[in-house]
Amino acid sequence: MHEAACDEDLMRAWQRGNAAAFEVLYRRYRGSLYRFMVRQAGDEAAGEELYHDVWMTLVRRRDDWTPTATLKTYLYRIAHSRLVDHYRHRNRHSHPLDVAIDADGAPELADTCTLSRADARWSAASTADAVRRCLDALPPAQREAFLLREESELGLAEIAAVTGAETETIKSRVRYAIVRLRRCLEGWL
Amino acid sequence: MNDEMPHDDELRALYRKLPADEPRAALDDAILAAARRRNKVAVRTLTRRLRWSLPLAAAAGVVLMLTLTRLTPEQPAVDLTAAPAVTETHKQPLPPLAPQREPDGANREADTVRAEQAQPPPAATSDAKERDQYMALAQEARPPDAARKREESARAQQLESNAQRRAPDRRNLAAAAPPAAPVPRALPPSATPPVPAAPSEASRAIAGMLMSAASSQHDAWPFGLEAALPADDACRRVSSALHVTCTFRDEVAVVTLAAPAPIDRGRLAGKSVSRLTLALRNGSLRSVALQFADGTGEEVLTAPEPAK
Numbered sequence: 001m002h003e004a005a006c007d008e009d010l011m012r013a014w015q016r017g018n019a020a021a022f023e024v025l026y027r028r029y030r031g032s033l034y035r036f037m038v039r040q041a042g043d044e045a046a047g048e049e050l051y052h053d054v055w056m057t058l059v060r061r062r063d064d065w066t067p068t069a070t071l072k073t074y075l076y077r078i079a080h081s082r083l084v085d086h087y088r089h090r091n092r093h094s095h096p097l098d099v100a101i102d103a104d105g106a107p108e109l110a111d112t113c114t115l116s117r118a119d120a121r122w123s124a125a126s127t128a129d130a131v132r133r134c135l136d137a138l139p140p141a142q143r144e145a146f147l148l149r150e151e152s153e154l155g156l157a158e159i160a161a162v163t164g165a166e167t168e169t170i171k172s173r174v175r176y177a178i179v180r181l182r183r184c185l186e187g188w189l
Numbered sequence: 190m191n192d193e194m195p196h197d198d199e200l201r202a203l204y205r206k207l208p209a210d211e212p213r214a215a216l217d218d219a220i221l222a223a224a225r226r227r228n229k230v231a232v233r234t235l236t237r238r239l240r241w242s243l244p245l246a247a248a249a250g251v252v253l254m255l256t257l258t259r260l261t262p263e264q265p266a267v268d269l270t271a272a273p274a275v276t277e278t279h280k281q282p283l284p285p286l287a288p289q290r291e292p293d294g295a296n297r298e299a300d301t302v303r304a305e306q307a308q309p310p311p312a313a314t315s316d317a318k319e320r321d322q323y324m325a326l327a328q329e330a331r332p333p334d335a336a337r338k339r340e341e342s343a344r345a346q347q348l349e350s351n352a353q354r355r356a357p358d359r360r361n362l363a364a365a366a367p368p369a370a371p372v373p374r375a376l377p378p379s380a381t382p383p384v385p386a387a388p389s390e391a392s393r394a395i396a397g398m399l400m401s402a403a404s405s406q407h408d409a410w411p412f413g414l415e416a417a418l419p420a421d422d423a424c425r426r427v428s429s430a431l432h433v434t435c436t437f438r439d440e441v442a443v444v445t446l447a448a449p450a451p452i453d454r455g456r457l458a459g460k461s462v463s464r465l466t467l468a469l470r471n472g473s474l475r476s477v478a479l480q481f482a483d484g485t486g487e488e489v490l491t492a493p494e495p496a497k
Binding site: 014019022030035051052055059060132149150178181185188189 | 221
């Protein structure tokens with residue numbers, strides 16, 4: 001039931017009291033949202049907690065949602081807000097998701113991760129571990145943009161809507177993320 | 190995905206090698222349970238709201254209806270001279286009286302009125318005073334010609350539709366009503382010229398509706414001047430049988446008289462108690478008050494059978 005329905009129809013059905021519609025929605029986004037939160041938060045425990053918070057927020061705000069925004073954007077905007085809160089709570093004086101990125105130059109943060117097959121420490125590491133480590137090494141704003149694109153399959157405009165940044169800024173963040181990851185994963189490419 | 194976005198297929202393939210981590214089942218259950226609880230709370234809230242809102246809305250509707258009923262202005266006065274048949278009658282000459290008969294008191298009164306129509310009234314007589322009063326009232330009641338024609342047309346249509354809508358039931362009830370009490374007549378039968386048979390029911394003034402229209406032959410009815418209007422307290426003779434004022438309980442919206450004499454003035458006003466003023470140039474009427482089982486009532490004004 002509802003499997004083929006679009007997100008917005010499911011959301012409206014849930015607003016009218018159809019609990020099954022929410023279950024379909026949940027199954028549709030549980031994997032990608034979970035991975036986004038865990039990978040963005042940097043550790044599984046924090047990611048799980050944030051993931052739970054995101055869904056609870058959606059449940060509480062169920063009746064506030066209007067079809068002016070896609071549900072996917074709405075959901076990831078909640079996730080972005082929860083991540084910002086998480087970072088603020090972790091470090092009151094820095095806000096990693098707001099790290100300034102010079103679109104014309106190199107990222108302000110220095111690369112701290114460059115892996116290669118020749119590296120003795122990483123030679124035994126699996127590809128998955130290498131990717132995960134390289135992702136963790138990215139600045140949070142770049143990682144967020146990269147994950148929203150690759151994991152959640154959001155478009156440029158959607159990422160801009162979720163993060164509240166300009167589309168050009170998002171492009172730059174994705175571009176720098178790719179550059180950094182390529183450099184980090186040089187031995188696997 | 191947007192083509193403008195920078196992408197790297199090799200890097201994407203590498204990223205896809207990450208395991209597809211998923212939330213634990215316990216986490217899924219907790220979230221789904223919370224969503225179900227949210228639904229139940231919403232349903233309970235809605236039920237609680239409906240429990241109060243429905244009776245509240247019904248009560249508000251009743252209050253609103255009563256308020257509107259109270260605030261509705263009273264129906265304006267209705268000019269009863271608008272009945273088309275009566276107007277036609279008014280234009281036709283009355284049948285002449287038999288010249289060899291010596292009029293008695295009441296007949297003299299009728300003759301006086303007829304004479305008034307034919308020639309200017311003599312001054313400084315009691316009849317002249319009555320006539321002046323009558324003329325003043327009739328003049329006051331008569332609107333300008335153009336406006337009166339428009340009103341007549343509109344009212345005729347309204348009366349017809351009202352009568353069609355409510356006539357059958359009322360007619361049955363009226364047929365079962367007791368016969369009207371005999372009306373004292375001042376005119377001897379011989380004073381009236383022969384006429385076609387009068388309808389059994391000349392007209393009715395009823396609560397809110399016209400029950401029957403006048404006969405087309407009523408202008409030939411032979412009744413002379415007579416003050417044979419209802420003698421009860423509700424109706425009183427104002428002036429030498431020329432004016433009769435009746436007060437009807439309940440609303441009387443339309444009164445049409447198929448009296449032998451034209452109605453020069455008929456006016457109703459008020460809502461719960463209506464006041465009907467008729468100015469008759471000639472004729473007699475009987476009044477029967479009917480009360481129906483549904484609580485409504487009507488006043489039937491009837492021309493008596495012509496004397497043989």
